[in-house]
Amino acid sequence: MTKITIRRPDDWHLHLRDGAMLQGILPETTRHFARAIIMPNLVPPVATVADARSYRDRIVAAIPKGDTFEPLMTLYLTEATQADDVARGKAEGLIHAVKLYPAGATTNSHGGVRNFDKVMPVLERMAEIGLPLCVHGEVTTPEVDIFDREAVFIETVLDPLRKRLPELKVTMEHVTTADGINYIRSATKNLAGSITTHHLIINRNAILVGGIKPHYYCLPVAKRESHRVALVEAATSGDRRFFLGTDSAPHADPLKECACGCAGCFTATNTMSCLAHVFENAGALGKLEAFASLNGPAWYGLPVNEETITLVKRDQPVSYPAKIETGAGPVTVFDPMFPLHWAVED
Numbered sequence: 486m487t488k489i490t491i492r493r494p495d496d497w498h499l500h501l502r503d504g505a506m507l508q509g510i511l512p513e514t515t516r517h518f519a520r521a522i523i524m525p526n527l528v529p530p531v532a533t534v535a536d537a538r539s540y541r542d543r544i545v546a547a548i549p550k551g552d553t554f555e556p557l558m559t560l561y562l563t564e565a566t567q568a569d570d571v572a573r574g575k576a577e578g579l580i581h582a583v584k585l586y587p588a589g590a591t592t593n594s595h596g597g598v599r600n601f602d603k604v605m606p607v608l609e610r611m612a613e614i615g616l617p618l619c620v621h622g623e624v625t626t627p628e629v630d631i632f633d634r635e636a637v638f639i640e641t642v643l644d645p646l647r648k649r650l651p652e653l654k655v656t657m658e659h660v661t662t663a664d665g666i667n668y669i670r671s672a673t674k675n676l677a678g679s680i681t682t683h684h685l686i687i688n689r690n691a692i693l694v695g696g697i698k699p700h701y702y703c704l705p706v707a708k709r710e711s712h713r714v715a716l717v718e719a720a721t722s723g724d725r726r727f728f729l730g731t732d733s734a735p736h737a738d739p740l741k742e743c744a745c746g747c748a749g750c751f752t753a754t755n756t757m758s759c760l761a762h763v764f765e766n767a768g769a770l771g772k773l774e775a776f777a778s779l780n781g782p783a784w785y786g787l788p789v790n791e792e793t794i795t796l797v798k799r800d801q802p803v804s805y806p807a808k809i810e811t812g813a814g815p816v817t818v819f820d821p822m823f824p825l826h827w828a829v830e831d
């Protein structure tokens with residue numbers, strides 16, 4: 486097959502930042518994607534419905550002329566989050582999920598949750614009104630090895646939480662391990678997982694072999710190859726519990742190429758080319774639409790997009806910029822380390 490048409494995709498986990506960075510990188514998403522779940526880890530975080538409303542307005546103002554794009558806003562769960570505020574945000578159609586960052590787990594997560602008892606009233610209300618909780622699923626205990634943090638989170642935090650509140654819908658964000666995939670598969674309801682572009686392509690060698698490669702460093706950190714294979718298997722299976730969340734997370738190059746580089750891979754520009762490659766290799770191009778365009782809306786209770794995009798396989802590798810120049814500095818685009826032949830037709 487050299488051509489495939491699918492419903493226009495959505496991105497169920499995206500970092501757009503703010504100001505000059507937002508302005509510079511938003512076109513990379515709106516070119517192909519119709520909607521995205523917008524991560525709230527700004528500084529300060531998007532913690533209230535009022536914050537989310539004004540952030541949405543700033544995003545909408547930055548959409549390039551001629552593109553249509555709907556930001557689906559989320560709230561950053563803190564120990565001060567008010568259940569009534571969250572419920573109002575959902576009722577007005579603004580808020581589509583609440584995001585749980587264990588305190589200290591990742592970029593801008595210091596305001597996250599330390600004591601789960603403090604957020605139970607909010608989680609109970611979310612269960613009542615059917616609002617999903619998106620979780621960055623890693624423990625932050627210093628004794629736990631960074632490569633084990635997802636598996637330990639499932640066992641010590643997520644599973645107990647789901648037993649305590651089985652009616653709560655939980656999205657395990659950016660699943661990186663076979664443990665995460667198996668845990669999602671074992672649940673009969675109220676659990677789904679997003680999978681990133683880069684975790685389908687790289688394993689941990691990409692970060693460490695032949696010199697340290699900061700542009701492959703993200704959180705959760707990429708794991709060993711057997712985990713990547715499990716992710717590809719889940720993503721390409723058509724199973725409705727798995728969908729695309731790119732976790733495209735721009736940081737200006739100087740903040741990544743330094744002694745203490747930020748976590749995040751920027752994949753918005755070439756995600757659809759990368760995915761077509763991965764799905765074709767798995768003999769599953771026919772499942773790409775489920776992963777990128779159908780399973781996410783079903784989970785979030787939204788209609789699928791009516792427009793379509795067409796991917797064509799070219800003889801020559803497709804070219805895309807190595808960096809996106811933004812007013813906040815250059816952002817390096819994810820390099821899959823193999824040529825991409827699939828292009829989205831204009």
Ligand SMILES: NC(=O)N[C@@H](CC(=O)O)C(=O)O
Pocket residue numbers: 500526591592621702703704705732734735748749750
């Ligand atoms: N994924 C990352 O490595 N970084 C994200 C935060 C996150 O999603 O954990 C960021 O905001 O930069």
Ligand SMILES: [Zn+2]
Pocket residue numbers: 591621658659704705
């Ligand atoms: Zn995260």
Ligand SMILES: [Zn+2]
Pocket residue numbers: 498499500524732734
């Ligand atoms: Zn993220």
